[in-house]
Every structure is written in structure tokens, then in C-alpha cells.
Amino acid sequence: MKEDLLRIEHVSKSYGENRILKDISLTIHRGEVVVVIGPSGCGKSTLLRCVNGLEPIQQGKITLRGELIDGKSRKITAIRQRVGMVFQNYELFPHMTVLENIVLAPVKVQKKGRREAVEEAEKLLARVGLCGKEESYPRELSGGQKQRVAIVRALIMEPEILLFDEVTAALDPEMVREVLDVLLQLAEQGRTMVIVTHEMAFARAVADRVIFIDQGNIVEQGTPEEFFGNPKSERAKKFLRTFEFEPVSGKTAGAGSAVQSVPGI
Amino acid sequence: MPDLGIEVLFAGRNMARMLGGLWVALRISLVSAALGIPSGILLGVVMRMKNPVTKILTRLYLEVVRILPQLVLLFLVFFGTTRMFGWNLEAETAAIIVFTFWGTAEMGDLVRGALAGIPAHQYESGAALGLTMPQIYRFIVIPQTLRRLIPLSINLVTRMIKTTSLVMMIGVVEVLKVTQQIIEANRVAHPQAAFGLYGAVFVFYFLACWPISLLAGYLEKKWS
Numbered sequence: 356m357k358e359d360l361l362r363i364e365h366v367s368k369s370y371g372e373n374r375i376l377k378d379i380s381l382t383i384h385r386g387e388v389v390v391v392i393g394p395s396g397c398g399k400s401t402l403l404r405c406v407n408g409l410e411p412i413q414q415g416k417i418t419l420r421g422e423l424i425d426g427k428s429r430k431i432t433a434i435r436q437r438v439g440m441v442f443q444n445y446e447l448f449p450h451m452t453v454l455e456n457i458v459l460a461p462v463k464v465q466k467k468g469r470r471e472a473v474e475e476a477e478k479l480l481a482r483v484g485l486c487g488k489e490e491s492y493p494r495e496l497s498g499g500q501k502q503r504v505a506i507v508r509a510l511i512m513e514p515e516i517l518l519f520d521e522v523t524a525a526l527d528p529e530m531v532r533e534v535l536d537v538l539l540q541l542a543e544q545g546r547t548m549v550i551v552t553h554e555m556a557f558a559r560a561v562a563d564r565v566i567f568i569d570q571g572n573i574v575e576q577g578t579p580e581e582f583f584g585n586p587k588s589e590r591a592k593k594f595l596r597t598f599e600f601e602p603v604s605g606k607t608a609g610a611g612s613a614v615q616s617v618p619g620i
Numbered sequence: 621m622p623d624l625g626i627e628v629l630f631a632g633r634n635m636a637r638m639l640g641g642l643w644v645a646l647r648i649s650l651v652s653a654a655l656g657i658p659s660g661i662l663l664g665v666v667m668r669m670k671n672p673v674t675k676i677l678t679r680l681y682l683e684v685v686r687i688l689p690q691l692v693l694l695f696l697v698f699f700g701t702t703r704m705f706g707w708n709l710e711a712e713t714a715a716i717i718v719f720t721f722w723g724t725a726e727m728g729d730l731v732r733g734a735l736a737g738i739p740a741h742q743y744e745s746g747a748a749l750g751l752t753m754p755q756i757y758r759f760i761v762i763p764q765t766l767r768r769l770i771p772l773s774i775n776l777v778t779r780m781i782k783t784t785s786l787v788m789m790i791g792v793v794e795v796l797k798v799t800q801q802i803i804e805a806n807r808v809a810h811p812q813a814a815f816g817l818y819g820a821v822f823v824f825y826f827l828a829c830w831p832i833s834l835l836a837g838y839l840e841k842k843w844s
Contacts, residue, residue, distance in 0.1 A: 409748065435749065442741065447745075459749070459751075464751055
């Protein structure tokens with residue numbers, strides 16, 4: 356069995372009366388790719404935000420290799436360097452070039468030498484197909500390019516675990532692929548990742564384990580083959596059916612004849 | 621060629637006196653801006669606090685400044701304080717007090733708006749990289765806020781310069797007052813001088829404000 360990297364134990368989280376996460380427990384092993392899916396508002400993004408202490412939790416605890424993650428603790432900045440996060444809307448810093456965006460944290464937080472950080476940034480940019488974009492500003496990039504920069508910005512910190520929060524949800528369809536390819540590449544390198552996504556085909560390809568969350572509970576989990584091939588819960592079956600479309604009956608045959616039958620055409 | 625009063629402008633020390641008056645107007649607005657902009661920045665930070673007491677007080681201050689015409693404020697500070705407290709303020713001092721009071725409120729609201737305009741996600745993505753709160757402010761929030769603020773505060777300065785034309789009403793001899801005096805003195809010899817001289821005032825204000833506006837426009841474009 357691989358080492359447990361991240362432990363989420365009996366975590367509950369609410370906004371006022373509204374309970375977002377209800378007694379969630381989940382262990383993520385080193386090198387594992389976990390894909391979290393579920394309907395909008397089920398709490399999957401909130402779960403990610405709790406994992407790097409951006410949201411306080413009311414009950415339970417989250418630990419990274421035994422170290423408690425607590426947004427209010429002084430040690431949180433040290434923990435966050437070990438937990439990379441990529442957001443839905445990229446959240447690059449608009450006043451900085453691509454290169455400055457990437458080297459800010461290694462230079463200011465990890466106190467790496469600037470030259471070393473720049474070299475590393477260039478290497479990583481080349482790997483995601485963004486060679487030559489170092490001096491561009493975020494506003495000059497496409498959504499897919501911005502998201503790849505955001506991934507590099509997280510990667511350069513050499514995090515032990517990477518969190519991806521619906522990173523393709525704001526992208527045009529043709530740009531989704533270029534970002535997902537980067538994620539697949541990272542999975543092949545054996546990185547530990549937690550990916551929240553609505554891209555089911557991608558989830559199936561990249562996941563070691565699929566977690567299905569609904570109304571703040573983990574309803575079902577399993578390998579992608581189990582989950583997508585033979586979902587056990589009614590809720591998961593219903594959710595997966597929303598991604599399927601039946602052909603509209605009689606559309607191809609009927610449409611032509613209907614037109615012909617209209618008098619005068 | 622009709623007599624537009626151009627020769628009055630160049631007669632004697634008239635032009636120098638008018639430029640001297642312009643300098644009085646610029647001095648009042650620049651001193652007020654130099655005092656009002658830093659205190660406005662502080663005010664803007666205070667306005668962002670969640671404390672209900674500071675919220676109400678700063679809101680009240682801003683509304684008072686917005687509702688009262690600047691001329692009323694000028695009369696209140698110049699004449700009112702003499703009657704009430706027996707203060708004998710110089711007209712220029714009174715003008716600087718009013719313009720600073722006004723500029724602080726306006727600047728405070730600009731700063732509040734600029735700070736509020738930085739999305740929460742910018743703080744979060746900084747935090748997610750392991751930056752501390754002071755680092756997030758230093759590298760992410762303040763540079764972005766400044767970029768938004770500099771064009772806006774430059775516009776505030778040009779508004780101040782233009783509004784100084786009111787201070788003649790409390791007896792400050794600035795460019796407009798000087799011009800009126802020259803026109804009065806030449807009423808008989810050059811009855812049309814008003815057109816040429818007020819035209820010159822127009823050009824003076826334009827020359828004072830235009831470069832500042834250009835700078836604001838340039839910075840706005842550069843940082844958009």
C-alpha cells in the first residue's frame with residue numbers, strides 16, 4: 356500500500372445554516388489521481404478549498420502527512436507551498452508578465468535565487484507548450500494559455516499534491532483539450548492530484564479513483580471502470596445519465612418528409 | 621480687426637499679474653492635493669474596515685462633502701469660523717482647508733473603490749502560493765490598486781485646479797480675480813477687453829490642466 360499523503364477525516368463545513376460538507380472522510384495516497392465529480396453546488400469545490408485552508412471547517416480535520424491544515428495557523432503558508440492549487444478562472448496576477456507570475460512565489464516565499472527560478476520557469480513553460488510567452492501579460496493570452504500558466508505557477512513550487520478546481524470550466528471547447536493534455540502529462544509523471552471536473556471522458560482516462568459527491572456526502576467511489584461502467588447508487592446513475600443524449604426519434608427520416616408535406620414548398 | 625483686448629493682455633505687467641494669479645490657483649490646488657491625497661489613502665483604508673462606527677462616520681463625511689457645494693464650504697470656513705470662534709483665517713488658508721477636506725473625501729472614495737475592485741480571488745491565489753498577508757498586499761493588491769488610482773487621482777487634481785476659480789469669492793486674488801481687476805481698470809479705454817482676457821484665462825487653465833490630463837490618459841492606457 357502506498358503512503359497516505361492527505362487525510363480528510365469527518366470534515367463538516369457550513370455557511371450559516373447551509374451545510375456544504377457533511378462528515379466527509381477521504382484518504383489520498385502518494386501518486387494517486389483522484390477525480391471528484393458531482394452536480395453543481397454539491398460541495399466538491401468547497402472540499403478543495405478546505406484542503407489548502409482557504410475555507411475554515413467546523414468539524415473534523417485535514418492533515419498532510421500528519422500535519423494539520425488550519426487556515427488560521429501561522430504554519431499555513433508553509434503547508435500551502437506543499438499544496439498547489441489551480442482555479443477555474445486562472446487568477447493570474449494581471450499586472451505581472453507570465454514570467455513574473457510564475458517566479459513570484461519561488462523567489463519571495465521559497466527564497467530561491469531569481470536566476471534559478473527563471474530557468475525552472477522557462478523549462479516548465481516549454482513543457483506546456485508556452486515557450487516564448489515569458490514576457491506576455493495575461494491579457495494577451497487565450498484562456499487555455501492562461502490556465503497552463505496557472506498550472507506552471509503551481510508546479511514551480513514543487514508541491515506534494517496538486518488541486519485542480521474545474522480548471523476547464525471557463526474555457527472554450529477547443530482549449531479544453533490543451534489543458535487536459537497537460538493534466539494527463541502530470542498524471543503520467545506520477546504526481547498526486549485531486550481534480551474536480553465535469554469532463555467525464557477525461558475523468559475516466561486520468562483517474563485512479565473517482566469520488567462522487569452529492570449534497571455534501573461522498574455517495575460513491577471506485578475505479579473509473581467500476582464507477583462509469585457500473586455505478587452502484589441510483590444518484591450516480593441519474594447523474595451520469597445527464598451526460599448522455601438519446602437521438603431525437605424520427606429526426607433524420609421525419610424532417611425531410613415533413614417539409615415536403617407542407618403545401619407550396 | 622475688432623479690439624479683442626489682446627493688447628491689454630500684453631500691456632504693462634498685466635500678463636505677469638495674470639500668470640501670478642494662475643500660480644496662486646495652482647498653489648492652492650497642489651498644496652491641497654499634496655495634503656488630501658495621502659489622507660485620502662488612509663481614509664480609503666479606514667472605509668474598507670468592517671467596523672460599523674467607522675463605516676457610518678466615513679460615509680457621513682463623504683456625503684456631507686458631496687452634498688455641500690464647495691462655495692458653501694468656503695463661506696462656512698472663511699466667514700463662519702470668524703463669527704463662531706473668532707478665528708482670523710487667511711483666505712488662502714481657508715481655501716486650502718476646504719480643498720483638502722474635499723480632496724480627502726473624494727480620494728478616500730477612489731481608494732475604497734479601487735481596493736474593493738480587487739477580486740477576492742486575487743488574494744486567494746496569492747494565499748494558495750504560500751504568500752503571507754503582508755506579501756499579498758505588497759506584491760499583488762497594492763500594485764494593482766495604484767495602477768487604478770493614479771489616473772483617477774490625477775483627474776481629481778485637474779478638478780481641483782478648475783474649482784479654485786471659486787476662491788475669489790472669499791477674496792483670494794487668483795487668476796480670475798486678477799483678470800477681473802484688469803478688465804475693470806480698462807473698462808473705458810478697451811470695453812471689449814473682457815473677451816480677450818477671459819479667453820486668455822481659458823488658455824491658461826487649459827495649459828495647466830491639459831498636460832495633467834494627457835498624463836492620466838497615458839497611464840490609464842499603459843496599465844489597462
